[in-house]
Amino acid sequence: MSKHNLFYFAREGAFNMFSHGFMSFAAIGITVACLLIMGTFTLVAVNANAMLAELEAQNQMLAFVDKDLSETEARALEKELTKIDNVARATFISNEEAAAAFRSRYEDDDLFQGLPDDNFRHRYAIDLEDIGYMSQTKKALEAVPGIGEGNVTAYEDEAAGFITIRNVAGIVCIVLIAVLFVVSVFIMANTIKLTTFDRRDEIAIMKMVGATNSFIRWPFVYEGFLMGLFSSVIGFFLQWGLYEAVARAVASNDTINLISVVPFEQMWVYVAAIFAVSGMLIGVGGSLSAIRRFLQV
Amino acid sequence: MIRLTDVVKEYPNGTHALNGLSLEIHDGEFVFMVGPSGSGKSTVIKLLIGEIEPSEGRVMVNGFSLRNIKEWQIPFMRRTVGVIFQDFRLIEHKSVYDNMVFAMRAVGAGPKEIKKRIPYCLRLVGLENKSRRLPSELSGGEQQRVAIARALLNNPSTIIADEPTGNLDPARSLEIMRLLERINALGTTVLVVTHEKDLVNRFDKRVIMLEQGRVIGDGKGYYGGRKLQ
Numbered sequence: 001m002s003k004h005n006l007f008y009f010a011r012e013g014a015f016n017m018f019s020h021g022f023m024s025f026a027a028i029g030i031t032v033a034c035l036l037i038m039g040t041f042t043l044v045a046v047n048a049n050a051m052l053a054e055l056e057a058q059n060q061m062l063a064f065v066d067k068d069l070s071e072t073e074a075r076a077l078e079k080e081l082t083k084i085d086n087v088a089r090a091t092f093i094s095n096e097e098a099a100a101a102f103r104s105r106y107e108d109d110d111l112f113q114g115l116p117d118d119n120f121r122h123r124y125a126i127d128l129e130d131i132g133y134m135s136q137t138k139k140a141l142e143a144v145p146g147i148g149e150g151n152v153t154a155y156e157d158e159a160a161g162f163i164t165i166r167n168v169a170g171i172v173c174i175v176l177i178a179v180l181f182v183v184s185v186f187i188m189a190n191t192i193k194l195t196t197f198d199r200r201d202e203i204a205i206m207k208m209v210g211a212t213n214s215f216i217r218w219p220f221v222y223e224g225f226l227m228g229l230f231s232s233v234i235g236f237f238l239q240w241g242l243y244e245a246v247a248r249a250v251a252s253n254d255t256i257n258l259i260s261v262v263p264f265e266q267m268w269v270y271v272a273a274i275f276a277v278s279g280m281l282i283g284v285g286g287s288l289s290a291i292r293r294f295l296q297v
Numbered sequence: 298m299i300r301l302t303d304v305v306k307e308y309p310n311g312t313h314a315l316n317g318l319s320l321e322i323h324d325g326e327f328v329f330m331v332g333p334s335g336s337g338k339s340t341v342i343k344l345l346i347g348e349i350e351p352s353e354g355r356v357m358v359n360g361f362s363l364r365n366i367k368e369w370q371i372p373f374m375r376r377t378v379g380v381i382f383q384d385f386r387l388i389e390h391k392s393v394y395d396n397m398v399f400a401m402r403a404v405g406a407g408p409k410e411i412k413k414r415i416p417y418c419l420r421l422v423g424l425e426n427k428s429r430r431l432p433s434e435l436s437g438g439e440q441q442r443v444a445i446a447r448a449l450l451n452n453p454s455t456i457i458a459d460e461p462t463g464n465l466d467p468a469r470s471l472e473i474m475r476l477l478e479r480i481n482a483l484g485t486t487v488l489v490v491t492h493e494k495d496l497v498n499r500f501d502k503r504v505i506m507l508e509q510g511r512v513i514g515d516g517k518g519y520y521g522g523r524k525l526q
Contacts, residue, residue: 008402202388202399208346209451210376211403212369 005215013222020195027191028231031282034184035235035275036242038177042274043243043267045173050262052166059131059159063090063141064151065122071095074122077146081124084144086137089127095120126152131159181278188286192224196291203295213295220287228283232275239271240264298324299345299455299488304354306340306510314340316510317354322488324454327481329497330490332507338490341507342459345488346380347371359454376404379448379456379485383463385440387432393419393443394428400447418446422476438469445476455486462493470496 017024063081065074071094081090093101098120106112128137134154142149196203206216247261264271299322306315315337322328332338343349344356347363356363359377366374387396397415406414419425422442432440441461448456458477462470474489474496481487491497497504506514 005405201386205386205388205400206403207372208375208380208386209400209403209447210372210374212372215403215405 005218009218009222012219013226016195016199016219016223017226020191020198023191023194024227027188027286028227028234030187031184031228031231031279032235032238034180034187034282035231035278036239038180038278039235039239039271039275040242041173041176043239043271045169046267047259047262048169049166051260052162054260055162057127059128059155059162061126061128061134061138061141061152061154063124063126063144063147064153065124066146066148066151067121069122069146071122073146077144078124080144081126081141081147084137084140086129086133087126087141088129091125091127093123093125095122098123132163134159181282184278184282185285185289188224188227188282189289190286191227192220192287192290195223196220216295217288217291220291221284224283224285224287224290225280226283228279228281228286229276230279231282232279235279236272236275239275240268298322298357298359299486300355300357301341301344302355302357304344304351304356306337306344306349307352314510315344315351318507318511319354320505320512320515322486324486325481325484327478327487327500327502328489329500329502329504330488330507331492331494331497331504333492335509336507337510338507339459340510342380342457342490345457346378347374372404376451377454379451379453381441381444381448381456381458381461383460385432385437385444385464387440387443387447389432392429392431393424393435396432396443397428397447397450400450404451406451414450414452418449421449421480422446436469437465438472441465441469441473442476445473445480449480449485453485455488456480458487458489458491460491461489462491462496467496471499474500 065077069077074094075092078090078092081087096117099115099117102120103113103115126137126141128134134156138152138154138156141147141152203216243264247264250259250261299320301318301320304315304318305313307313318337318341330338330341340349344351344363345358347358347366351364354364358374361370361374361377363374388399391399394415397418398411401411401414415428416425419428422445424439424442424446427435427439432443435443441464445456445458445461456477461477462473465473470493477487477489478500501517503517504514505512
């Protein structure tokens with residue numbers, strides 16, 4: 001593509017966009033709305049995922065060591081435990097530490113304060129890499145000599161609940177994003193179809209004098225590209241503002257820090273890139289689908 | 298050169314527009330094609346500019362065989378043919394000059410070429426002083442001259458005029474024909490499709506007469522020993 005053709009296409013594309021101001025405004029507005037809804041769902045999913053990851057990390061298993069083993073022998077099991085697949089970390093807790101923690105949890109109850117340390121067993125707090133493999137890991141831990149069957153506690157139901165939430169949220173998010181993307185492409189295609197319909201005589205003249213299909217197509221592709229780009233930029237800043245407002249509202253209402261919001265600064269590059277790519281794909285895809293019919297002359 | 302050999306064209310609705318039509322137009326010729334409505338004149342034009350394909354037979358236009366032409370080759374074939382229509386087909390919101398720029402840009406011409414070629418073509422049709430006017434500010438004859446200038450922009454070897462005087466009064470019609478004659482004198486093949494027999498009879502040119510999709514007469518100024526009526 002020559003330099004003067006490139007300028008010509010860009011100029012024609014921009015001219016088309018501004019000469020159909022209202023339709024372009026409508027297309028950009030709807031694309032921004034779709035991008036915002038897509039972006040909001042994605043960010044909600046990202047936050048939900050982060051919170052689930054945090055909760056998953058808190059979902060530890062406890063492996064109780066055989067009562068007959070001394071503290072030194074019990075500590076020696078750590079190496080063997082960390083060798084097991086899916087075990088991220090095995091933290092030793094002596095019976096004294098376990099007893100102290102128990103007493104401090106029930107410090108208002110005199111009944112528990114006199115319990116001797118011997119009533120508690122040495123144990124390991126096990127952090128997993130993936131809670132999806134909790135039952136397999138439990139079996140592997142129970143197979144370690146010094147732990148034994150029935151000596152590992154695991155909250156398998158809770159883990160399954162987390163996994164279900166994560167999977168459902170992921171699927172809902174993907175379906176919504178796909179639907180909104182198709183809707184945006186359809187709207188953009190219809191807007192550009194109106195532009196092309198308005199210029200059908202010009203297209204016919206271009207074909208008559210010997211313009212190639214690609215030459216006719218390019219200004220419309222630029223128009224879609226520009227509209228997509230405008231939509232991305234506007235959508236990005238609106239998304240940023242919206243996210244910050246929601247984050248502030250959550251922070252001021254959530255006094256017990258139940259919900260942790262991922263700072264936008266950590267994600268802005270990804271959000272900007274996704275918005276830019278989605279906007280441009282919507283614009284270019286829409287214009288290509290709109291112009292196809294008019295080129296069949 | 299234009300050559301149609303045993304061309305049959307049947308439209309999807311079953312209409313037989315051409316029934317074994319054959320004709321040949323050599324480079325540099327000036328030819329009138331006449332015939333009543335439904336004789337196949339418009340179908341011949343559509344075939345010659347690659348808008349439709351023949352059902353049977355061969356169509357050759359300036360070295361391109363339109364029977365086997367690839368889709369990407371059609372624009373390049375069209376650049377060898379300048380087309381003029383009865384309704385001028387100018388872009389109303391663009392000036393005469395911008396209409397010309399638009400046509401040249403469409404085939405990827407650069408700024409230098411545009412600056413050189415447009416004034417030449419406007420001079421050729423006598424409209425060099427009206428380049429900044431909008432089509433609506435020109436008379437019908439002037440608009441047709443703009444359309445002729447536009448058809449000449451890409452230096453085609455053939456001009457096809459489809460009822461070029463259909464919207465003009467007799468004086469303007471004659472003016473347009475004289476202009477096409479001058480263009481022909483410069484070496485461009487000219488094919489004028491018309492039903493205005495009086496106009497045809499004023500020129501001593503080859504006349505091809507069609508009826509029911511066939512050539513029923515082919516001669517110079519006359520058909521069957523008598524002037525066209």
